[in-house]
Amino acid sequence: MKIAIIGTGNVGGALATAWSKAGHQILLGVRDTANFKGDGLLENANTSVHSIEEAVKMAEVILVATPPQFAESLALAFGDVSGKVIIDSTNAVRTKPENYPTAYHAFKAMTKAEVVKCFNSTGFENMQNPVYHGEKIDMFMAGDDAEAKEIAQQLAFDAGFGTCWDFGKADKVVLLEQFALSWINLAIMQGHGRDIAFRVVRR
Template sequence: MKIAIIGTGHVGGALGGRWARDGHEIIFGSRDPQGEKAQNLLRLVPGNVRVAGTTEAVSTAEVVLIATPWSATRDTLTRAGTTNLAGKIVIDAVNPIGPDGLLVGGNTSAAEQIASWAPGARLVKAFNSTGTGNMSNADYGGEKPSLFLCGDDAEAKKVVARLAAELDFDPVDCGPLSMARYLEPLAMLWVTLAYNRGFGPDIAFRLLKR
């Protein structure tokens, strides 16, 4: 698939790198496509990969991953062009994390706000409640980490679930986009366990069934 990765940081680099290795066509969308950071990433990621401005990256893609800081997400969507995003599968990996925890929550979520800023986008919340180390390598010795996702478009969720499964995650469809109200706090739990409770980033959630 043709996947635009908006944000050339940790998440963008990890997911873009893996999907490129799996044969997808990757277009990184950056505020500064000719800058050192974007060009370094381009050198590190083998395959059918290029970097462009945000608008150009989004306009030709079938799937768009948003991997920007929460504070920059609304501007990024504006730069991408909301008409450009309409009808496209948009993966929202964003966590609305501030210095004292989640900045959005309770009776709404970052995902629902993003949906209101990008009307018509087929939004799927995914990849927000795991670490970039897992995105690069989800191997836990035979046990697949769960990849929780939610959204209101069943077909879009199937595509994202397939992209997650290609990275050796076990996708778990949690229901409508409003379930992001629970997936975003789950990311805070992952961050807290990894960085404040001494577990480190080599941890992943798994849903057990019997």
């Protein structure tokens, strides 16, 4: 797949690397192609850098991994993204879009893309390496668009996650962000460290 990475920091960088290794074409979409966080990603296979508009235009899938308050300006910058999938990995826990509760809601309202919330619920280190003691950890997603969920699930597998649990439709997007906050609470506020992860077990 051709995947635009908008936000090439911790999360965008981890997933760009994983998906490049899985054989996807990675289009880094940045504000300044001469100076951006994650320029080392250009050493990965199948990876190139572009303006945000250019990367989005060439891509089938758009990962958004910026702070959430930029969702509205990004939606405007993206232009016509009908027929494309937007994966929103942001968490509106400290800052949020001006007019929407989450970036997911902004992209749904402001674009014609298929949108899914995914890759938001664990630390970026777990996206770099989702394997603990030989067991794959889980990813989670939420949103209204079935096709976007199928693609997010495939990309979760391609990044090495075990299962990608469907939290439900758009009414569960805020819950999925709260789930991310639960990981942040345990890892950071309660001091257990970032090398912890969620995995669903079944009897």
